[in-house]
Amino acid sequence: MPVVSGVVCPVCGCCCDDIEVTVENERIVEVRNACAMGAAKFESFGNHRNTTPLVRKNGKLVEASLDESIAKAAEILAKASYPILYGWSSTSCEAIRTGLELAEQVGGLIDNTSTICHGPSILAVQDVGLPASTLGQIRHRADLIIYWGSNPWSAHPRHMERYTALTEGRFQKSVWRGLLLRVQASSISKRILRVAELVLKRGSHRLPSDVSAPQQALSAEERKVIVVDVRRTRSADLANYFVQVEPGKDFEVLQALRALVRDEELDAEEVGGVPVETLEEIAEVMVNCRFGVIFFGLGLTMSRGRNRNVEAAIRLARDLNKRTKFLIMPMRGHFNVAGADTVFTWQTGYPYAVDFSHGYPRYNPGETSAVDVLSRGDSDAALVVASDPVSNFPREAVANLVRKELIVVDPHLSATALMADVVIPSALVGIEAEGTAYRMDHVPLPLKKIVDPPEGCPPDEKILGMILNEVRRIKNSEI
Amino acid sequence: MKVLVVTGRTIDQGCGKESGKLSEEYMGNVALCEINPEDMDKLKIRDGGNVKVTTRYGSVVVRAKKSRRTRTPSTVFIPYGPWTNTVFASATNATGMPLLKGVEADIEATDEKILTLHELLNQSYSK
Numbered sequence: 274m275p276v277v278s279g280v281v282c283p284v285c286g287c288c289c290d291d292i293e294v295t296v297e298n299e300r301i302v303e304v305r306n307a308c309a310m311g312a313a314k315f316e317s318f319g320n321h322r323n324t325t326p327l328v329r330k331n332g333k334l335v336e337a338s339l340d341e342s343i344a345k346a347a348e349i350l351a352k353a354s355y356p357i358l359y360g361w362s363s364t365s366c367e368a369i370r371t372g373l374e375l376a377e378q379v380g381g382l383i384d385n386t387s388t389i390c391h392g393p394s395i396l397a398v399q400d401v402g403l404p405a406s407t408l409g410q411i412r413h414r415a416d417l418i419i420y421w422g423s424n425p426w427s428a429h430p431r432h433m434e435r436y437t438a439l440t441e442g443r444f445q446k447s448v449w450r451g452l453l454l455r456v457q458a459s460s461i462s463k464r465i466l467r468v469a470e471l472v473l474k475r476g477s478h479r480l481p482s483d484v485s486a487p488q489q490a491l492s493a494e495e496r497k498v499i500v501v502d503v504r505r506t507r508s509a510d511l512a513n514y515f516v517q518v519e520p521g522k523d524f525e526v527l528q529a530l531r532a533l534v535r536d537e538e539l540d541a542e543e544v545g546g547v548p549v550e551t552l553e554e555i556a557e558v559m560v561n562c563r564f565g566v567i568f569f570g571l572g573l574t575m576s577r578g579r580n581r582n583v584e585a586a587i588r589l590a591r592d593l594n595k596r597t598k599f600l601i602m603p604m605r606g607h608f609n610v611a612g613a614d615t616v617f618t619w620q621t622g623y624p625y626a627v628d629f630s631h632g633y634p635r636y637n638p639g640e641t642s643a644v645d646v647l648s649r650g651d652s653d654a655a656l657v658v659a660s661d662p663v664s665n666f667p668r669e670a671v672a673n674l675v676r677k678e679l680i681v682v683d684p685h686l687s688a689t690a691l692m693a694d695v696v697i698p699s700a701l702v703g704i705e706a707e708g709t710a711y712r713m714d715h716v717p718l719p720l721k722k723i724v725d726p727p728e729g730c731p732p733d734e735k736i737l738g739m740i741l742n743e744v745r746r747i748k749n750s751e752i
Numbered sequence: 753m754k755v756l757v758v759t760g761r762t763i764d765q766g767c768g769k770e771s772g773k774l775s776e777e778y779m780g781n782v783a784l785c786e787i788n789p790e791d792m793d794k795l796k797i798r799d800g801g802n803v804k805v806t807t808r809y810g811s812v813v814v815r816a817k818k819s820r821r822t823r824t825p826s827t828v829f830i831p832y833g834p835w836t837n838t839v840f841a842s843a844t845n846a847t848g849m850p851l852l853k854g855v856e857a858d859i860e861a862t863d864e865k866i867l868t869l870h871e872l873l874n875q876s877y878s879k
Contacts, residue, residue: 284770309763313770321772332879392848428761503758503853504829505821520756520827520854571760575852579845606761626848642848664773664833667840667850668809668876675877688773688834688873 274302281720282311283363283703286605286713287429287436294723301704301724308430318701323686324727327696334696339729343736346656346680346695347743353654353678355630356381359643360660362610365708365720368733369609369616372658375741377629378748382652384643385613386606386660387625390571392638393580394603395614395624400580401587404600408435408714411600413442417562419499421586422523422572423604426507432568432604433511438498448496452511459510497562499555501526502572516555519546521577527585530556534592560596567601605713608703612711647673654678656740658733659702663689682736699733700726708734753795755828757805757836757855765831773834774869782833783866785859786819791828797861804862805830807839807855812872813864828859834869838876 280292294315295303304315326342327334337345350356358376361369362385369385376383387395411418418437425432433439438448500512501523509515518526522545529544533556539549559565567590573582586601593599605611614624621627623636626643639645643662646652647670654677663671664687674692681693690696700706705726711717726732731739768778785803787795797803799818804811805828812835822829830836832852839857844850867875 285766310766310770313767317771321774329879388848389850389852396847424760427763428766430763503827504823517823520758572853574849575759576854577851579847579849638848639844639846642844644842644850645844645848648842648844661773663873663877664837666837667842667852668838669842670850671837672877675879685772686774688869691774691870691873692877692879 277721277723279721280723281608281703281710281718282307282314283608283701283710283720284310284314285429285608286611287432288608288710288712288718289431289435290718296724299724310430315704318684318704321685322727323684323690323696323698324730326698326729327693329694334691334693339697339731342695342697343739343743346697347740347747349654349678349680349695350375350379350381350656350740351744351747353379353381353652355646355652356654356656357643357646357652357674358383358656358658359385359662360658361385361613362387362607363659363702364609364733365702365706365710366609366612366616366717367708368658368702368737369613370620371734371737371741373617373620375656375737375744376627378741378744380629380632382626382628382630382641382643382646383617384626384641385617386610386665387614388638388642388644389665390606390610391574391603392625392642393574394569394583396580396638397583397587401584401591403587404590404594405602405714406600407716408712411566411602412436412440414444414564415442415496415566416445417497417499417558417565419501419559419565419567420508420512421501421567421569422576422582423568423570424502424506424508425568425604426511428570428606429604433498437566437568438496438511445496448498448513451495451513497558499558514555516547516551522546523573523576523582524578524585526552527582527589530559531585531589531592534560534589534596559593559599562597562599565593565597565599567599568604569601570604571606602714609710611713611715612709612717615711615715644670647671652677654680656680656682657689657693658682658737661687661689663687663692682733684730697736698727698730699736700730702733705730706732706734708732753791753859754826755791755857755859756826757807757857758822758827758829758853759832759836760829760853762831765833779866779868780815782831783835784815784817784831786817786822786829787859788820788822788825788827789818791825792816792818795859795861802862802864802866803859804864805836805839806858806860807841809841810839812836812839813862813866815866816861828857834872838872
């Protein structure tokens with residue numbers, strides 16, 4: 274049974290490239306090294322697969338031929354005055370390049386999932402820059418890792434194992450031994466607490482908190498992990514120290530840390546629910562590390578403040594660079610959203626929310642971003658590729674998306690496909706089709722083709738090329 | 753009871769989406785609301801019972817799940833997905849990003865049933 278090794282996992286922004294897939298009779302039978310999500314994808318992608326082109330007639334989706342669905346899609350896009358072309362984060366860079374050509378041809382808006390994810394981070398980076406590196410450097414050198422508003426245990430399960438705390442770097446050891454000791458100690462103390470609760474019929478409903486001050490918890494020679502979040506996530510359980518912030522107060526806490534890192538004193542008892550004493554000790558730890566990094570997630574981008582939260586975090590990293598080496602990186606969600614931003618920027622000059630309605634690329638998130646265009650009801654058609662906005666956009670945006678003509682290119686019958694007027698089945702990039710993807714640190718990786726796609730499911734790049742040719746034919750015939 | 757709703761990813765939601773968003777597994781892992789046990793006592797909700805989450809934009813029914821990980825008295829956690837998005841606003845404050853964490857809502861125990869994804873889409877959106 275042939276084993277394909279060095280497979281790049283096509284799920285989250287970690288893009289783990291050590292996956293091993295066993296193929297038998299042209300079907301995947303085993304996956305090794307993948308996390309739960311990666312394994313779920315490699316093992317279950319056939320479960321909810323769509324292999325037939327569909328077109329809506331008399332209110333119902335009926336089977337159609339590939340040619341008919343391509344022709345209908347092209348007709349909708351060619352006739353629309355302001356179509357949205359959305360998605361892109363779960364397909365290859367090559368397909369995205371063709372999508373951009375199509376957007377320019379139809380004079381529409383092209384946007385990727387950054388708009389509902391790390392768009393605010395991009396806005397902050399455009400204001401204040403980004404001290405960054407590749408994940409390899411962090412793996413080998415970082416001795417202080419902070420996850421802020423990010424829960425890798427749930428969304429990037431192998432991040433800590435591949436790139437941060439739980440990996441053996443060349444110059445930094447992993448934290449396995451210390452972690453196991455702490456987990457043992459914590460489960461023993463939990464057991465004692467439970468017995469105490471039963472015996473005394475009292476006791477709080479709280480988990481045992483870290484009563485030791487940050488300095489004590491973090492004074493070991495090994496790598497240290499701090500998690501900052503509004504709730505005690507499973508990632509927080511793995512950390513050396515957890516800081517619980519009140520929802521919507523990350524900006525204040527970040528600004529307080531910036532002041533402390535510059536040796537200023539704070540005239541307050543607590544900031545955002547965190548005692549100033551704790552913040553002073555965290556600042557001390559940050560200043561005294563050799564190579565620190567903040568990984569941040571949607572806790573910063575989706576909360577009140579959006580891009581200003583991220584800006585404060587980046588400025589904190591910049592301030593720390595006056596004292597030590599400090600970096601910051603957004604935890605990108607999908608395996609090729611960084612690739613979407615990259616290809617968009619090469620071709621148009623802008624990373625997302627790109628509008629071609631004037632005949633040239635314009636960029637103004639808030640005006641030319643997909644959720645805003647949809648909630649204003651400005652678009653009159655949409656093409657969704659490799660994404661499921663009906664599940665992920667708020668109500669009004671979805672209502673306006675489905676009210677107008679909607680084309681979906683997807684391997685699965687997603688919620689968006691269920692509400693579409695044309696559904697074109699495609700091959701799964703990274704399993705049934707090759708392509709390039711960019712990891713969260715912008716390292717390009719080659720996605721492999723492991724098995725053949727089902728009959729009649731071409732790769733996204735080919736489908737988009739066919740639609741583009743047909744649109745050009747329609748536009749030329751009108752001249 | 754007034755709360756702040758925080759949405760986000762969970763590992764079960766992540767695996768559920770790979771198995772298909774129309775599946776019962778996905779619904780079971782996404783149409784839920786993690787609430788602190790003290791708040792559940794106040795609201796008289798039992799673990800696994802249904803709760804109705806109401807914002808300015810509408811209501812949705814999900815399953816209550818006891819969790820000590822959320823703060824009391826103000827925060828509940830609902831996995832990111834179609835159920836919670838039906839009651840969130842699309843306004844972005846000119847940033848392009850709607851508010852999807854820290855949204856004010858009211859929660860109460862309810863006997864109403866949780867809608868499947870098909871039912872949710874039919875009820876909320878029309879072609």
